[in-house]
Amino acid sequence: MDPSQKRSRGRPRAFSATPESTTIQALDRALHILKTLAASDGMSLTELAEASGQSPATVYRVLSTYEAHGMVEFQPATQLWFVGQQAFRIGSAFLGRSNLVEQARSAMHALMSLTGETANLAIADGGDVMFLSQVETHEPIRAFFRPGSHGPIHASGIGKALLAYYPQDVIERLMRGHALTAFTGRTFTDNDRLLEELAVIRGRGWALDDEEYTDGMRCIAAPIFNEFREPVAGISISGPTLRVTHARAKEIGTQVRDAADRITEAIGGTAPERRANTPRRRTR
Secondary structure (H helix, E strand, O other), rough: OOOOOOOOOOOOOOOOOOHHHHHOOHHHHHHHHHHHHHOOOOEEHHEEEEEEEOOOHHHHHHHHHHOOOOOOOOOOOOEEEEEEEEEEEEEEEEEEEOHHHHHHHHHHHHHHHHHOEEEEEEEEEEEEEEEEEEEEEOOOOOEEEEEEEEEEEEOOOOHHHHHOOOOHHHHHHHHHOOOOOOOOOOOOOOOHEEEEHHHHHHHHEEEEOOOOOOOEEEEEEEEOOOOOOEEEEEEEEEEEEOOOHHHHHHHHHHHHHHHHHHHHHHHHOOOOOOOOOOOOOHHH
8 A cells, every 4th residue: 555645544534433323223232242242162053142131033133143154053963053264254353463372382382391280371451350361280170261360450460560650540430430349258359458468469570360350279379561661461380289389489479470571572562660569549
């Protein structure tokens, strides 16, 4: 394309940002069906209709349309519907926007081999983290996060690692907009205590999810930075408490932080200087 030529507009001149004027309701309902199916391990027509709150006839028409485009697949033997290959190809276009996943793979494999635990890669998604990739351990008891699945930002290792390096106003906005839901007896549900935890994380460069999301599981994570020293993703290892012990936490934390630094360098980023931090001002 000639650089002198102007690209076509992404929105019409009379564009209005109000959802009422821009949303196609039928498409919105159809996408809800696809997202519901994607969050499962296969669903029957009846199950999908109940989960999406739509009639079986409507859901079947949507599924038939998706099937014609390869977005979903039907298995006659089980009478279950699954996400299709074309949906994966479309979703993979998101990962193609950067080389983050590609650059992280070797570091994740090395981290899994070094620690013996599952390595994860995730980014922030509002008040959650979304998992992009995973390298599983060969141990029989292990953590599993499906790519595209979400976890709470305040109760996950990667989530806290990212929060620790966010600007203060962003942290406060997230705290106001998202309740600090308790998932276990160890979850941080108090703003002041969470802020103190984030200060500790900034000082050492890695975060610990100490059974805060799932009893019996620990996660140790560190942030990945872009060229502006902004946290854009996180890498972690996760495993059962009998293997990821408190005695190993510092050693594993250093290994995870080093892996995150290697990925930061590989994508052209720069990690901020690490030093002891005092807690930031408290949010009321």
